[in-house]
Amino acid sequence: MNSLVTLNPQLATLSRIIVIVALTIYSVSFLILTWALTLKAGAKKQTTPLAVKLDKLGLGLMWFGVIIHFIGVLTRGIAAQRVPWANMYEFSITGSFVVTFIYLVALFWKDVKFIATFVSGFVVLIIGTANTLYFVQVESLMPALQDYWLVIHVSVAILATAFFMIAAALAGILILKTTKRFKKMNVLKVFPNEEKLERFSYQFNIIGFILWSFTLIAGAIWADKAWHRFWGWDTKEVWTFIIWTIYAAYLHATTTRGWEGRKAAWLTLIGFAAILFNFTIVNLYFKGLHVYSGL
Amino acid sequence: MPTRQTSKYVVVKEYNEPIEAPDISFKSWLRWIWKQVTSMKLAIILLLLLAAAAIPGSIFPQRSADPNGVTLYFRNNPTSAPVLDKLQLFDVYSSSWFSSIYLLLFISLIGCVLPRVGVHYKALRAEPPLAPTNLARLPEYKKIETTNSIDVAVQYLKSKRYKVIATKKDIRAEKGYLRETGNLIFHISLIGVLISVGLGSALSFSGQRVLVEGETFVNNEASYDSLSPGLLYKTSDLTPFSLHLDSFWTKYDLLNPTNYGIPIDFTATVTSKLPSGKPQKSDIKVNQPLIMPNAKVYLTGNGFAPVLEIKDPDGAISFSGPVVFLPQDKNLTSLGVIKVPDAKKQFGMAAFFYPTVGRLSTGALTSVYPYPVDPVLTMNVFEGNLGLESGLNSNAFELNTHAMKQIAGGKSGTKALQLLPGDSATLPDNLGTVKFVGFKRFASLDITYNPGEIWVLLFAILVLLGLIMMLITPRRRIWIRKTTTGIEIGALAKSRDEMLGKIVKELAKQLKKKIK
Numbered sequence A: 001m002n003s004l005v006t007l008n009p010q011l012a013t014l015s016r017i018i019v020i021v022a023l024t025i026y027s028v029s030f031l032i033l034t035w036a037l038t039l040k041a042g043a044k045k046q047t048t049p050l051a052v053k054l055d056k057l058g059l060g061l062m063w064f065g066v067i068i069h070f071i072g073v074l075t076r077g078i079a080a081q082r083v084p085w086a087n088m089y090e091f092s093i094t095g096s097f098v099v100t101f102i103y104l105v106a107l108f109w110k111d112v113k114f115i116a117t118f119v120s121g122f123v124v125l126i127i128g129t130a131n132t133l134y135f136v137q138v139e140s141l142m143p144a145l146q147d148y149w150l151v152i153h154v155s156v157a158i159l160a161t162a163f164f165m166i167a168a169a170l171a172g173i174l175i176l177k178t179t180k181r182f183k184k185m186n187v188l189k190v191f192p193n194e195e196k197l198e199r200f201s202y203q204f205n206i207i208g209f210i211l212w213s214f215t216l217i218a219g220a221i222w223a224d225k226a227w228h229r230f231w232g233w234d235t236k237e238v239w240t241f242i243i244w245t246i247y248a249a250y251l252h253a254t255t256t257r258g259w260e261g262r263k264a265a266w267l268t269l270i271g272f273a274a275i276l277f278n279f280t281i282v283n284l285y286f287k288g289l290h291v292y293s294g295l
Numbered sequence B: 001m002p003t004r005q006t007s008k009y010v011v012v013k014e015y016n017e018p019i020e021a022p023d024i025s026f027k028s029w030l031r032w033i034w035k036q037v038t039s040m041k042l043a044i045i046l047l048l049l050l051a052a053a054a055i056p057g058s059i060f061p062q063r064s065a066d067p068n069g070v071t072l073y074f075r076n077n078p079t080s081a082p083v084l085d086k087l088q089l090f091d092v093y094s095s096s097w098f099s100s101i102y103l104l105l106f107i108s109l110i111g112c113v114l115p116r117v118g119v120h121y122k123a124l125r126a127e128p129p130l131a132p133t134n135l136a137r138l139p140e141y142k143k144i145e146t147t148n149s150i151d152v153a154v155q156y157l158k159s160k161r162y163k164v165i166a167t168k169k170d171i172r173a174e175k176g177y178l179r180e181t182g183n184l185i186f187h188i189s190l191i192g193v194l195i196s197v198g199l200g201s202a203l204s205f206s207g208q209r210v211l212v213e214g215e216t217f218v219n220n221e222a223s224y225d226s227l228s229p230g231l232l233y234k235t236s237d238l239t240p241f242s243l244h245l246d247s248f249w250t251k252y253d254l255l256n257p258t259n260y261g262i263p264i265d266f267t268a269t270v271t272s273k274l275p276s277g278k279p280q281k282s283d284i285k286v287n288q289p290l291i292m293p294n295a296k297v298y299l300t301g302n303g304f305a306p307v308l309e310i311k312d313p314d315g316a317i318s319f320s321g322p323v324v325f326l327p328q329d330k331n332l333t334s335l336g337v338i339k340v341p342d343a344k345k346q347f348g349m350a351a352f353f354y355p356t357v358g359r360l361s362t363g364a365l366t367s368v369y370p371y372p373v374d375p376v377l378t379m380n381v382f383e384g385n386l387g388l389e390s391g392l393n394s395n396a397f398e399l400n401t402h403a404m405k406q407i408a409g410g411k412s413g414t415k416a417l418q419l420l421p422g423d424s425a426t427l428p429d430n431l432g433t434v435k436f437v438g439f440k441r442f443a444s445l446d447i448t449y450n451p452g453e454i455w456v457l458l459f460a461i462l463v464l465l466g467l468i469m470m471l472i473t474p475r476r477r478i479w480i481r482k483t484t485t486g487i488e489i490g491a492l493a494k495s496r497d498e499m500l501g502k503i504v505k506e507l508a509k510q511l512k513k514k515i516k
Ligand code: HEM
Pocket: A206, A248, A251, A252, A254, A255, B036, B039, B040, B041, B043, B047, B105, B108, B109, B110, B112, B113, B183, B187, B190, B470, B471, B494, B495
């Protein structure tokens, strides 16, 4: 890298518009999926024909959205002449793309259709926030960021986040289903049983954990190159460690009597909360070497 | 009691049903697991405590990472800071409470893992355990009515790489030993990481040196501006190489209006030489340290070093050479101090260097651009005892003017000196002349060595491999038994294993169809 590139602000503006189009599609998808969910909740049987159709439509729209979204992310990268993940805005649009894409691909492998509403809702939230609060024009990278480890380290972190997000949605449902006060709610009948929720959540979490472990190691290798030590308890390093430790505790919990089920699910939610915290509050307000929120 | 404690080998829905302990080996297995379970709780709690204990270190400035932040915190919170300091909140990661949590965790880890190595070693050689009396109580169970022999299953299981022990009446099979192997590699490597980090930092050193273009650094203790060796490092172990800074340059973005003038590349071109070797030219960049034997040289900062020549009134040179100026902002407005103890009358100067000079609305000068387009040097002159002998002015970047009198700039009545490159000026009070000969760039270098690094990396990679190994390998036990009316199949998995049911179904199919 290290070479002078021609940035393309016009293309970046176009990219922003494309991302907003994707956002709109996701929003419609979210509404349709929510509608389907309420239909299912109201129905005597598991589903109604209309709900089935709406589900299909909602997921179809998500696919459509994710393709548009991809074009938006791609054009951002072309406009900036580098990977599109070097500031908060770019993390958000790339991260939400990866979350949606991983989720849709996971559908071929696991029947986790029932959290489609959550995923689309989450993605709408992220893109909406990114677009209103985090948008910045394309800029060149500061020298410390110009490294192939940026590509490796950050992309794997984003990927890990996608898996953790899906696991957290499943864990959230599990907690609602096992809470006395909510147990009776009709909506919850729509979702699979606890054993299945727990198993799916675990499977997404372990992939997330492997990826996160890799993120941590790759980060240390990069830190050694850029900051002349592989670990220095910089705020971002601290939070990467905290997140890793919470998920390690979670993994133990899943095989420990008295800790599986609800407690483990809570740990999943705490872990994911730490990820969101790391991404928002730590990026924006905490002091440290990782000063590239771009804001 | 132990019989009611079902094993974790049984999936959730079975938890509340008692499982009978049919024979000794199953029972001892349960007991072994039970022991694990008790200490696993401790592991969970310690891991969560560790996570929680790490948080304050991201809130309060840490001495290790941000010493200036700590100083500032003390200045801004004079009452609370000492209290926080007592609680070691500015040194969280070396604090007694943080250390005790992770040491306890690692003691628990060692106590937990070491015995398992032996157990696993035996398990690898042992036969799969005997079948429980009641297969129907296992998480997966199928009964088929057939007169077939159970032989088919043996081939099938062997082809799926199960370890199989078969008699006429029953089959015991197990696979997925890699799960435990991976688990042990993972946990043991974690200990390896911790030890490498600890020993590594004790045997490491790190030092700083500011080097102006044209200067040479020799790697020995005296050449460092600051040096912090680890507990076990001897500075006499430094490899005596030399490093000459040939040139330093910055590349700015002059192309894109959105970030015009942002530096996009820093390069220090150096010539290094080992005592026995030839001089070697290389570039040091931000993500690209120079690797020397037992040392890595990193580029951490840069700035300007104006070159000055100061003469006494009689023409004798009292000062000559480059002076390192500290950058004050992103446009490299730089502040430097010049002390002239060898002049007829001692004096010092506090100077500003502006790579591209501009004027603020207040009338004060500032730099408006980091590249030297229109460089200007201004100097305030102070006359009097520099106090170098008493250590008063020992910091090269500070001029203590308590015992001095300002004779140019500020309220002295004489304007500060303002020079362009090549200009000379006469100093007031008959101190002589000063010439702004030109300017050079300087590079701040960090030179570090940590022999533990490579081991940390190695163990970290093993951690990752062990992790992947353990998480993708399912461990399964299958028992098949011939009864009077047919065949029973029972299966157990160590983790949440959705394939288990399918495997049992497939086995049932195989056993049913092959009628000889
Ligand atoms: C430094 C702290 C530790 C970390 C980061 C860690 C991490 C992990 C991880 C990620 C797993 C994978 C769980 C799974 O299979 O889903 C695991 C499993 C396990 N850990 Fe630890 N561990 C630590 C300390 C301990 C300690 C102190 C013990 C002893 C009580 C322990 C005992 C186990 C056992 C028995 C398993 C296997 C669980 C199973 O798969 O059945 N670990 N550990």
